[in-house]
Amino acid sequence: MMRTTVTSLTQKMVVAWRKEFKRCMSSIVTRATGKDKQSSQILVSPPLVSLDFPEIWGSSSDHDNPPSGHEICGPRTAAIIDGKSIAEEIRLGIASEVRRMKEYTGRVPGLAVILVGQRRDSETYVRNKMKACEETGINSSLVELPDDCKEDEVINALSHFNEDPSVNGVLVQLPLPEHLDEEKILNVVSLEKDVDGFHPESMGNLAMRGREPLFISCTPKGCIELLIRSGVTITGKKAVVIGRSNIVGLPTSLLLQRHHATVSIVHALTKNPEQLTSEADIVVTAAGVPNLVRGYWLKPGAVVVDVGTCPVEDPTAELGYRLVGDVCFEEAVRVASAVTPVPGGVGPMTIAMLLSNTLDSAKRAYEFT
Incomplete structure (x- = not known):
């Protein structure tokens, strides 16, 4: 009798949770599609812990050439997801929050980047990140090291940024030259400033139900x-x-x-x-x-x-x-x-999320909401 009552109660809790979950997701979609113009939320994805619910199972009564019968034909039908436009909308929200932070605290978020070597793609990525920081009002610092630099030079630069209170986010542009120990270097980045979300603790919390990573x-x-x-x-x-x-x-x-x-x-x-x-x-x-x-x-x-x-x-x-x-x-x-x-x-x-993580880090550091 007691087992039946507990099971019934649990099922009612799950039903209630699912109703609330659907309501929350409906609200998220409303904000995402622009129907709720009053919301100042920058990102529409919810906190991960708000998605967790009891794990209760219900009862259940050669690559280049397509194989025969799989020819692709017909007109284009897919919608194109415009990441550039969506990212711009997010960046406008971040810029607004940075201005508000500066007005109330006199401070703005700071991002520090370490670039090792002269890979053209890495230089391009870093340049785009620095430009995005400038456009949103986030302070940025860049340390450029030669391709043949020693591990200690990278670690010293990281340690300096870890200790700098004006820096809220620290990242090392990857990939690193082969002679450098990538894992060892990334482990030096402070958890509270690891806006790339590579820290083992952030990754571990991402994997565990009921946990919220500091950064994703x-x-x-x-x-x-x-x-x-x-x-x-x-x-x-x-x-x-x-x-x-x-x-x-x-x-x-x-x-x-x-x-x-x-x-x-x-x-x-x-x-x-x-x-x-x-x-x-x-x-x-x-x-x-x-x-x-x-x-x-x-x-x-x-x-x-x-x-x-x-x-x-x-x-x-x-x-x-x-x-x-x-x-x-x-x-x-x-x-x-x-x-x-x-x-x-x-x-x-990706760049918009980097700016968002940096802003979140600054809010925590400056106790700004």
């Missing part, structure tokens, strides 16, 4: 924000993440699980990756392989988030190359319901 990795956070703002339902959907890096693939899979998707990870040793991917409602790919994901890999109506950014030679382009993603865009738009472009999709969102 910028690219995965941007992917989820894009999905929510585009009105995509994550709860209950099948999701495939292609790639399992610590920077994108792993945290993205954990974040999707926290949003109640059923997640599979596809990697280089996965058998029949196209078959697994073709069952997914949501595909997030971060393999770094140009045009890996073909149209026949995709379930009709799937939502595709392409994190890949791959330079390919193009003599007609101004720089002699152009950027493409992991997804064969021309084929995907004829199968998917929505897809992010490369460039102009996830990239701008």
Whole structure:
């Protein structure tokens, strides 16, 4: 009798939670679609702990050439998810908050970046981050070290920023030269200033139900924000993440699980990756392989988030190359319901999330709400 009563009570709690969850998500979608103009919230994705509920199971009565029967045909049907436009909207909100912080506290957030070597792509990324800081009113500092610098030089620069109260976010631009121990260097970054979200404690809290990480990795956070703002339902959907890096693939899979998707990870040793991917409602790919994901890999109506950014030679382009993603865009738009472009999709969102994390760090440090 008591067991029946406890079970009944638990089920009622779950039903109540689910009703409240639907109400909250409805409110999130309303803000994302711009119907609630009174809200000053910058991001629409909710705190992760607000998504946790009791885990109660109900009862249940060759990649380049598509296989036969999988030809891609028909006109383009997919909506293009404009990451550039969404990121700009977020940055405007951040700039407004920075101005308010300066007015009430006399201080603004500060971001410090360490760049080692002269990789063209890394220099471009850092330049874009510095420009974004300037546009939103965030102070930025840059330390540039030669490619052959010693480990101690990087660590000393990090330690200086860790101790500087005017710096709220510290990041090391990756990848580092091979002679440097990336893990050792990243572990020096203070947890309270690790706005890249790479700290083991942040990653661990992301993986554990009931925990809220201090920071969520910028690219995965941007992917989820894009999905929510585009009105995509994550709860209950099948999701495939292609790639399992610590920077994108792993945290993205954990974040999707926290949003109640059923997640599979596809990697280089996965058998029949196209078959697994073709069952997914949501595909997030971060393999770094140009045009890996073909149209026949995709379930009709799937939502595709392409994190890949791959330079390919193009003599007609101004720089002699152009950027493409992991997804064969021309084929995907004829199968998917929505897809992010490369460039102009996830990239701008990554920077916007970096600024958002830096602002959050400053709010904590200055006790500003």
